[in-house]
Amino acid sequence: MDERTMRVLELAKILHALEERCATEMAKELARSLLPSSDLEEVRRRLKETSDARRRFDQFGAPPLSGINDIRPILERAQQGMVLEPKELLTIARTLERATELKLWMLKSDINDSLKLHAERIGDHAKLIAHIRWCIGEDGQVLDRASDELASLRRRIKTVQQKMQQKLHDMLRDPSITKFLQEPYYTIRSGRYCLPVRAEFKQHFLGIVHDKSSSGMTLFIEPEPLVEMGNEVRMLQADEELEVARILRYLTTEVVSGLSLIAQTLDAVRRLDFAFAKGKLSQDLRAYEPELNTDGIIKLRRARHPLLHFQGFVVPIDFELGIDFDVLIITGPNTGGKTVTLKTVGLLTLMAQCGLHVPAAEGAKICCFRQVFADIGDEQSIEQSLSTFSSHMSHIAKMLARADDKTLILLDELGAGTDPIEGSALAKGILLFLHRQGAKVVCTTHHSELKHFAFRQQRFENASVLFDPETLRPTYQLVIGIPGQSHAIDIAKRLGVPIAVVKEARRQLPKDRKETEELISQLTEEKQAAEQRKFEWEQKLKELKRRDEELKERERKLREEEQRILAEARKQAEALVRRVEGQAEELMKLLRKQLATPQVIPAEIRQRIRQLWQQIPPLVAQTTEPVQQISANQTFAVGSNVRIRDIGIIGKVVSVDSEGDDVQVDLGGVRVWVAATKLEPVSDEAAIPATQAEVTAFRVKKMFSVPTELNLLGKRVDEAIEMAEKFLDDALLAGHKVVRIVHGKGTGKLRQAIHDYLRNHSQVRSFELAPIHEGGEGVTIVYLQS
CATH class of the missing domain: 1.20.5 (Single alpha-helices involved in coiled-coils or other helix-helix interfaces)
Known part of the structure; x- marks a missing residue:
């Protein structure tokens, strides 16, 4: 298909709208690369796919396409022999899970269409997903259960660390040691357990210095009795890293072995996504599938330019070509919609051949052309020293050389830009040549001679865009069969030309021209009235058919x-x-x-x-009698035990409403109202004692005794740094991975100091300011090393 034609008809904007409706990058690539096809069967296949997607959209809503990532770069890394990271493996598992959900959503209906075939191509990846999920947690860390060896190593590491912690606790109770410390606590530096020793006592405390405070007043020293155990932990951690690497290699190998099936799944997903994007575009444009033909026929009812449709202002047009005539000459006033008509016909043809529905009434007919050419707009070429006329003729010459009976040609302002007599003659020659070649042609012009020419030629027809004589404005409606009037004098009057000039201009018009214009106006009014009556009868017939179909159904x-x-x-x-x-x-x-x-x-x-x-x-x-309902007369006393039949949970009656219809039940401290008909009495022996819930709640509360937030509001910088240091040590020992530090906004000095400290902290993986709704610049979220 001609690239220049696709550009002037703005097909790229339609493809961009299609791309915006794709959920995955894979489908967006298909949208960006979509081109019109001249293969009738291929276009039919594309249109059927769009119709199938539109039907499912209308019936079931949007498909579950969220959470599907483009994992092709990850798969390429695996294919090249690289070991995938845990988060990459997790991304693969999540994407395949979402693909499986999409398949189930597609196959839950009994619709047999082209999309079902795509859904059935989504593979069974349950084994791979299960292996990845078993080995890798939601946080992207390799879990203990990934292998017995890994679990054993981590248990041994934990055992040695517990011994070290016990040793540290003993040291912190020893006055001969605590006198050298800034504070009686221990911390972790460079993966080693350390005590905060005051710098001046360095010579009196045996051990290895691993870090120092930002002020230099505190040294973090690993006590000598812990060094050997610390070395043992390091050795075990090295073995742990090797085991983790082995597990990741194993999972990567599993991914590589299933690459072919994964690629098939991704291809099916992107085709489904692309199809549903076409269906959504059809829905948004209120479009329908056109009937295709190869006979050069275009028939559109209430057709709308899609880009104007998106803008909210568009006048529908009725258009036909190739049935009673093959060349249509459109005349009428400037800014009246002639060019929009050309672009609408051309763009809807390209959309149909791309496999997209067209924004027109149901029953539209569009030919699958081998070539579509358009010469629209002022494309004067300064670089090639071509005038507007020369530029147009250059393009038209190329069309003439390639035109045949499978070609649609759209010509805007044919014969303009030169002497009117020669321009008209040239336009006639071009139209006759194209007609003899069998091409279907639509052109716009201001040359009156071409109106008479169309009346005299077989398979030629006139058309016009309507002009409202009351408002002196164009209506943008197209009328086929009647030539248009330029309304130049009327437009000049509307734009403020003096009345005297307007009257003189009318006197200068030839008498036969006035009579012709009046006749055209009369014919236009009569045709409009006939078209309106035809439309009303068609609507009534359509309503009768609809009622007949409803009765039959x-x-x-x-x-x-x-x-x-x-x-x-x-x-x-x-x-x-x-x-x-x-x-x-x-x-x-x-x-x-x-x-x-x-x-x-x-x-x-x-x-x-x-x-x-x-x-x-x-x-x-007896078999036709209704089933007896459960009696609703059951009453419940306050303090009695009851079971909620739907969910099997047992609770105690707290109160009953005045009518006895609803009962308030205590479920372990949570009170809910339940319909009395949904309850049944339970003996005291079968009821769960309330103290069990209290004990459980107490245990859960104890697990979270170490806070995850530090408030530094009103603190000095040095004081805040020490508090942050202690807070992070406690958080690390408690196993927290994310904590919050509240420092306020103020001058920003305290925030900057905290950020500088965090930047140099070996156990801080990263940090960021909180979202606005969580404190914004006054709060920093800190992510700690595992």
């Missing part, structure tokens, strides 16, 4: 319901008959056994059998 459903009821009744009756037959046969056997003459059945026995058969009608009637 209602009749079909009634027949189906009737058949269902009859089948169910027949099934129940057959079951009842079989049961009665069985009972009768049992009775007969029993009687034959008891009677001396088995062939003879007394009359009274026969009577009982007849009575048994007479039970069938009552039994059938």
Whole structure:
């Protein structure tokens, strides 16, 4: 397809709108690279995919496409032999999980369409996902359970560390040691347990210096008795790192072995995403699938330019070409919508051949052209020293050389930019040549001669854009079959040209020109009235068809319901008959056994059998009676134990409303109102004692005794630094990974000091200011090393 044509028709803006509706980068790539196709079957396939997506959108809403990442770069790293990081593996698992959810969402309906085929191509990655999830936690860390060896190493590390901590506690209770310390606590520096020794006592304290405070007043020294145990921890941690690397290599190998299936899944996901983006664009444009043909036919009702539709102001047009005529000449006033009509026809044709729905009424017909050419707008070339006329002729010459019966050509202001007589003659020659080549042509012009030319030529037709004589403004509506008027004098009057000039201009018009203009105006009014009557009848016919279809559908459903009821009744009756037959046969056997003459059945026995058969009608009637509801008269006393039937939880009645319909139940300290019909009494033995919940709550509370926030408001810088130092040590020992430091805004001096301290802290992985709703510049969030 001609690149210049796609540019002047602004197809790229439609593709950008399509790209914005894609959820994944993979689908956005497809949107950016989408081009019109001239292959009829390919265009039909594309349109069906769009229609299938639109149908699902309308019926089920948007598909679950969030959380699907473009993991292709990660997979490429794995394929190149690199070991993937835990977070990369986690990203793969999450993406494959979301893909699986998309597949389940797609297949839960019984719709068999082109999208279902894509969904079925999403592979089963449950094993890979399970392995990654088993080994890697949500925080991106390799879990202890990843291997027995890793769990063993971490237990040994913890055991040695506990011994070291116990040793440190003993040292902190020893007065001969605490006299050398700034404060009686221990901390971690460079992965080693240290005590905060005052700098002046360095010579009196045996150990290894690992760090010092920012003021230089405190040295962080690893006591000599702990050095050997610290070395042991380091050795175990090195083994731990090797085991983690082995686990990551194993998981990476699993990813590589499943690359083919993963690639298939990603391709299916991106095609589904792309299809649903097309469906969403169709929905937003209120568009429909056009009927394709290869006969050069375009027929549009209430067609809208999509870009104007997005802007909120667009006048729908009715347009046709290739049925009764092959060349359409549009005339009318400037700014009246002639060029917009050209662009609408051209852009909707390109959209259809891209597989996109067109913003027009249902039943639109569009030809699948091999070529579409457009010469629209002023494209004067300064570099090539070409005038506007020369530039247009240069482009048109290329079209003439390539035009055939599979070509659509759009020409704006044909013959303009030169002498009117020569311009008209040249325009006629161009149109006749293109018509002989079999091309379908739409052109706009101001040359009156071309209006008469269209009347005289077979398969040529005039069209015009309407002009409101009351407001002296264009209506942007297209009327086929009637040539347009330029309304130059009327427009000049509206723009403020003196009345005297306007009157003189009208006197200068030839008499036959005035008569022609009046005739055209009369024809235009009559055609508008006829079109309006036609539209009203079509609407009535459409409404009648809709009602007829509704009645047929209602009749079909009634027949189906009737058949269902009859089948169910027949099934129940057959079951009842079989049961009665069985009972009768049992009775007969029993009687034959008891009677001396088995062939003879007394009359009274026969009577009982007849009575048994007479039970069938009552039994059938009984099956249609409604199921009895559970009684709502149950009452509950305050203090009694009850169970909520829906969820099986037991609680104690606190109060009952005045009408007895609702009961307030205490569930371990949480009180809720429950309908009395949903409760059942429970014995005291089966009830859970309230103290168990209290004990559980107490234990949970104790687990979080170390705070995760430090308040430094009103503190001096040196005082704040020492508090932060102690706070971070406690947080590290408690196993916190994220903490908050509240320093306030003020002059920013305290915040800067805290940030400088954090920047040099070996156990701080990173830090950032809190979001505005959590304190903004007055709070810093700190992320600690594991």
